[in-house]
Amino acid sequence: MSSYRIGTLVAAAGSGLLAAGAGVAASALVAASFTGVPSPLESVGNAVIDLAPAVVKDVAVETFGTADKAVLLSGIYLVIAAAAALAGVVGLRRPRLALWMTAGLGALAVAAGATDRTSMLAGPLTALPAVVALVVSVLTLGWLLAVLGRQERTDSTPWWEPHPGDDVGADFDRRRFLQAVLVTGGVVAAAAVGTRLLGSAAAVASRARVRLPPATDGAGVVPAGAELDVRGITPYLTPNDDFYRIDTALSPPDVPTDTWTLRVHGMVDNPLTLDFTDLLRHRLVERRITLTCVSNEVGGDLIGNATWIGVPLADLLNEAGVDAGADALLSTSADGFTAGTPLAAVTDGRDAIVAVGMNGEPLPIVHGFPARMVVPGLYGYVSATKWVTDIEVTRFADFEAYWTSRGWAEEGPIKTAARIDVPAAEAELDAGRHAVAGVAWAQTRGIAKVEVRVDDGDWADARLGAQDGQDTWRQWVYEWDAAPGRHTVQVRATDRTGSTQTSDQAPPRPDGATGWPSRTVTVS
Numbered sequence: 001m002s003s004y005r006i007g008t009l010v011a012a013a014g015s016g017l018l019a020a021g022a023g024v025a026a027s028a029l030v031a032a033s034f035t036g037v038p039s040p041l042e043s044v045g046n047a048v049i050d051l052a053p054a055v056v057k058d059v060a061v062e063t064f065g066t067a068d069k070a071v072l073l074s075g076i077y078l079v080i081a082a083a084a085a086l087a088g089v090v091g092l093r094r095p096r097l098a099l100w101m102t103a104g105l106g107a108l109a110v111a112a113g114a115t116d117r118t119s120m121l122a123g124p125l126t127a128l129p130a131v132v133a134l135v136v137s138v139l140t141l142g143w144l145l146a147v148l149g150r151q152e153r154t155d156s157t158p159w160w161e162p163h164p165g166d167d168v169g170a171d172f173d174r175r176r177f178l179q180a181v182l183v184t185g186g187v188v189a190a191a192a193v194g195t196r197l198l199g200s201a202a203a204v205a206s207r208a209r210v211r212l213p214p215a216t217d218g219a220g221v222v223p224a225g226a227e228l229d230v231r232g233i234t235p236y237l238t239p240n241d242d243f244y245r246i247d248t249a250l251s252p253p254d255v256p257t258d259t260w261t262l263r264v265h266g267m268v269d270n271p272l273t274l275d276f277t278d279l280l281r282h283r284l285v286e287r288r289i290t291l292t293c294v295s296n297e298v299g300g301d302l303i304g305n306a307t308w309i310g311v312p313l314a315d316l317l318n319e320a321g322v323d324a325g326a327d328a329l330l331s332t333s334a335d336g337f338t339a340g341t342p343l344a345a346v347t348d349g350r351d352a353i354v355a356v357g358m359n360g361e362p363l364p365i366v367h368g369f370p371a372r373m374v375v376p377g378l379y380g381y382v383s384a385t386k387w388v389t390d391i392e393v394t395r396f397a398d399f400e401a402y403w404t405s406r407g408w409a410e411e412g413p414i415k416t417a418a419r420i421d422v423p424a425a426e427a428e429l430d431a432g433r434h435a436v437a438g439v440a441w442a443q444t445r446g447i448a449k450v451e452v453r454v455d456d457g458d459w460a461d462a463r464l465g466a467q468d469g470q471d472t473w474r475q476w477v478y479e480w481d482a483a484p485g486r487h488t489v490q491v492r493a494t495d496r497t498g499s500t501q502t503s504d505q506a507p508p509r510p511d512g513a514t515g516w517p518s519r520t521v522t523v524s
């Protein structure tokens, strides 16, 4: 068996890669030139996320944390690159087969694009960017193979066994091929730059124009003493850039205020459709509320505390007039995410809001611009819909929301919990006084007590930061006189209903992790 020359293989595989690159880049540009339309690559990623069994998703999140999306995208890139390079090599003897392979890849993208729930295009148009990917990559590969002088071989030799003469030979027009490579590469680069510029351009420009009116009902200043003077403790208020993010879609939808509306409908007397100006004409309240993710592990950092400005959800529901018999809100985002929230949690007097501001700014794009829900006391997956466009008053019996259809509990009240911020795990400390400190939360109930113990000794009360609201976390600190040796410190919180964080260890699924956080350190 003879083999191809290296130069031939590089030219062929490179042609495959360039063709796929052209398809991906052109289609991303087409997608970015619409508002709220994912690129086919993102659609494939979204399809993988939606189709992946829950176990796989859990393992991915556990292994890669919030980098799981980047890992997924890189994986998709690698698979496409491998398939594209292979198609190029196949094209040496079987150009037609290579084009079919490329079209097959494109067809997968078309399927993912057509079914992408995050797309704001409707009907057959949804698949448009992916169709562009298919057409551009097939045409580009056909062209590059032609420049390489490839002819269809009809003999029965399989494509991986080269015949004499299959190699790119002396008759090969090297200059013409290099020109073709440069042209294609240039188009790919230009498309990539254009895509970057277009990205969430509409939402970014729209956000820059938003001026939020002051809240009629402010949050007041943070009480003195809510922020403890302890090095390494989590700041009382989380800056927007440090706020954790959980998204089911690969990139945030592009939702400028002028295309945004919020529908409140379903089991109501007067369905509402509000545009952004209508929404801002309502009573605006400002509240500090700690948001928590159900996926947060014991001691984890999927939690943040912010000052939100928004319209009380109860006001909107009163305006719409809720029918007796409804027990749930089904909220939907511009990117197709859904959450089911107990109606009672929104009408029992707590500060559930449709938020438009976060820490004194319009909502950041990634945190739901122009509007999101925030409901104190409920994990985000059942309440905190970002880019919210639709709130249906309904019954739990009549729907399944995004995460509840994937094995998570229908209702997600936040569990009472504490977290240790300092000392760091496996820290090496000098003997003497050290702060053991962190945050504790029990939204809507409030934190009454945090206790610390060392090496299974007696529980001792930590000092609490001043009480702000019941809906925010509370800092705590315990002054520990550390003796030499290896020690484990543990912490547990008690809320104002008297219920203490349980020692039973449970994973996040289905309704939130439990257990006492601990840190082991060495003192010398």
Ligand SMILES: Nc1nc2c(c(=O)[nH]1)N[C@H]1C(S)=C(S)[C@@H](COP(=O)(O)O)O[C@H]1N2
Pocket (backbone or CB within 6 Å): 243, 244, 245, 246, 247, 248, 249, 291, 292, 293, 294, 333, 334, 335, 337, 366, 367, 368, 379, 380, 381, 384, 385, 386, 387
């Ligand atoms: N549209 C949309 N809204 C969403 C989500 C999402 O994936 N998409 N994730 C939810 C989850 S699980 C949580 S914990 C919070 C996180 O909000 P953040 O990303 O602003 O911190 O948003 C909720 N709202």
Ligand SMILES: [Mo]
Pocket (backbone or CB within 6 Å): 246, 292, 293, 294, 295, 379, 380, 381
């Ligand atoms: Mo979450």
